[in-house]
Amino acid sequence: MGEILQGQTYVKFGDQDMDAYLYLDMPEGSRTYVKEDILQILEDNGITVGIIEANIEKIINSGCYRTEVKVAEGIRPVDGTDGRFEFMFNRFLDKKPVLDEDGSVDYWSLSVIENVEKGQVIACYIPPTPEKPGISVKGEQVPGRRGRELQPLKGKGFVRSDDSRTYTALIDGKIEYKNDRIYISNLYEGFEDVDVVSGNIEFRGDIVIHGNVESGVSIKATGSITIDGKVEGAHITAGKDIILRSGVQGCNKAYIKSCGNIYSKFIEMAKVEAKGMILTNAIINSTVLSEDTVILRGNKGLISGSSVKGVKGVEAVTVGTKAGVRTKVSAGASEDTYQRISALKKIIEEARLALAEAEICINELNYENSRRPVRIENDPRMMLWLRSRVRNISIINESQAELEALNAIVDKSKRAYVRVLEDGYPGSRIEIDDKSVELKEVLEGVEFRKRNHEIVMYSLIRDMSQAAE
Known part of the structure; x- marks a missing residue:
């Protein structure tokens, strides 16, 4: 084997000894290489890990001489990933309109503001992952690159969690990302x-x-x-x-x-x-x-x-x-307001009666089913009354909210007035609640109020003159 190795045979190593390439000179005379010869060359050069058996067989069987053949490959290290931020808002607004299907410009597609709500998560920090070392063809450990930590985000209008991983908006408003900073403004x-x-x-x-x-x-x-x-x-x-x-x-x-x-x-x-x-x-x-x-x-x-x-x-x-x-x-308040109040009261009363009926039937079915267990979704009667309960609760809540709003309007209207400081001309109509009056002549300095179901007119000029006296 020593005779065979005379000449220009050599082993070349890659970066950090992660690869090994064998350059094999022509053997002398009629002699040929065997597998043990090549393995000995690798051992003499300290190669113990990642030997590529298939390539060695190829060298022997095909006579791959005077060319570099990869004969060993180490286990490469895995670099850690750098820390990064995931943003829950659009950092780069598209200020160019898009085209509709007909080719026209859709100007309404323009995004000029990105809004966020108070308490909304606007960004999350994903910390770096650890590196994993590799092994060279010589059996030596090769370190991976450690993932880099990022500095916490800076700006205003938000707060970060104690572990600096979650960023939350403090206010409703406009969010902007400029120069690696976040700004939220209302x-x-x-x-x-x-x-x-x-x-x-x-x-x-x-x-x-x-x-x-x-x-x-x-x-x-x-x-x-x-x-x-x-x-x-x-x-x-x-x-x-x-x-x-x-x-x-x-x-x-x-x-x-x-x-x-x-x-x-x-x-x-x-x-x-x-x-x-x-x-x-x-x-x-x-x-x-x-x-x-x-x-x-x-x-x-x-x-x-x-x-x-x-x-x-x-x-x-x-x-x-x-x-x-x-x-x-x-x-x-208009006549329509009073009519709507009456209608809502009737709707609420009917819904409450229907709700009471549904509650009774649900209780009866619960008692009945307790004696012979039945899944709710398999009992059409129970499903019917449960839907009725949900529907009528919704009707009551919505109608009650509207009724409260209309009652507030009625309360505001109790001392309603129309005041004309100087001139009121014919062609004008004054309405207070469900009553109205047409102006037939020019009126100066008057106030209209409703008294005893009729509109009454008061003179502001006389009141002001009396006040002056």
């Missing part, structure tokens, strides 16, 4: 006009728009909405107050709804609803409803060509016009 501020190109805005928090809001746009906020510019035929919905500093000119397309108060420079050709008060300088050709009061101020304080209702009351400087434009001003 204020969205826009400095440009909002139109169909910029897209709709829906935000959990307050919205401030410093530009205009054009037709066809929807803006929704759980908090307040303030718009510095003009509002056209847009839909504006807020969980709190709405402030329209330049008013709304809605082209009969605008819909403004607030769970708080609404303050607008003017309201023209729009539908406006508020659970709180509505304060404006003019209402023209619009439909306005407040579950509190509607108050018009300024030089005009005008209601014209509109239907305006404040459950508690309405106060305006001028109602109607000299041209006799049809104008309706209402206060109090």
Whole structure:
């Protein structure tokens, strides 16, 4: 074997001795290599692990001389994976519209805000996994790369758990990921006009728009909405107050709804609803409803060509016009409200009777089944009465909630009034609860209230003059 190994035979090792390659010179004369010769070469070079028997057989049988053949391979180490974050929100908003099936641009697909709720998990940290060492062809241990820990996330508006693995939002609002930091804010501020190109805005928090809001746009906020510019035929919905500093000119397309108060420079050709008060300088050709009061101020304080209702009351400087434009001003609870209250009481009573019947039948069936055990789902009678119970409980709860809301309106309306500080013109109609009166002549400084089932008019001018005295 020694004679055979003369010449240029050598063994080459790979990185970290993880591989071994044998270069075998031509044997002298008619002699050939056998397996034991090659194994001896490997042993002489310290190779004890991962010997590739198939390749050795190939060398012997095929005469693979003067070429490097892989004859051993170690067990490679497994690197640990680095720590990483999984984000439960969209970090990279798509601000480019997509195309509809017909090839047109869908501007409503634009994402300009990513919202989160208080208590929502926004990110989780996945810690690094441990490395696993390998073994070289020489039997030596080869270390793997240790997984790298990441620093905790920084920013504001969120909290991380004690083990730094879970990140939770502290507030409702807009979430942003900038420069490896997370920011959650309950204020969205826009400095440009909002139109169909910029897209709709829906935000959990307050919205401030410093530009205009054009037709066809929807803006929704759980908090307040303030718009510095003009509002056209847009839909504006807020969980709190709405402030329209330049008013709304809605082209009969605008819909403004607030769970708080609404303050607008003017309201023209729009539908406006508020659970709180509505304060404006003019209402023209619009439909306005407040579950509190509607108050018009300024030089005009005008209601014209509109239907305006404040459950508690309405106060305006001028109602109607000299041209006799049809104008309706209402206060109090409508006849429809009282009819709905009566209907709800009847619905609740019937549902309670049906619920009581269902409870009796369920108890009887429970007693019966206790003597011969039967699975509920296999008893059609029991399933029927259980569904009846669930259905009637739902009816009672929903009807009771609506009834409480309507009763609150009735309570607010008990001292309802319509107050005209200066001029009320013919063509105007005053309604309080289910009673109404048409203005047949120009009235100055009057207040309307309901007394003894009739609308009574009081002079504000006389009251003010008496107060002056």
